[in-house]
Amino acid sequence: QAQRRNLEGVVTVSFVILADGRIRNVRIDKGSGHGSLDQAAIETLKRLAVFKPIPHEIGKTRWPLRVPIRFALK
Numbered sequence: 001q002a003q004r005r006n007l008e009g010v011v012t013v014s015f016v017i018l019a020d021g022r023i024r025n026v027r028i029d030k031g032s033g034h035g036s037l038d039q040a041a042i043e044t045l046k047r048l049a050v051f052k053p054i055p056h057e058i059g060k061t062r063w064p065l066r067v068p069i070r071f072a073l074k
Helices: 037-046
Strands: 009-018 023-030 061-072
Touching: 009 037, 023 037, 037 061
Parallel strands: none
Antiparallel strands: 009 023, 009 061
């Protein structure tokens, strides 16, 4: 839908990776100005669902991240 409407933008999302790699607390930090792009960013992280576990040597049980996702038409 966004592609048909020629929408582009950057969505900044925040989330937490737990020790076992599961993703939690996904939220929009800064929206793109287009609700469909913002929703697509959230859905992308939900589909990803899990990262590799956090290495024990790092000494973290949670790893909060803030990541920009750029939607660009080519």
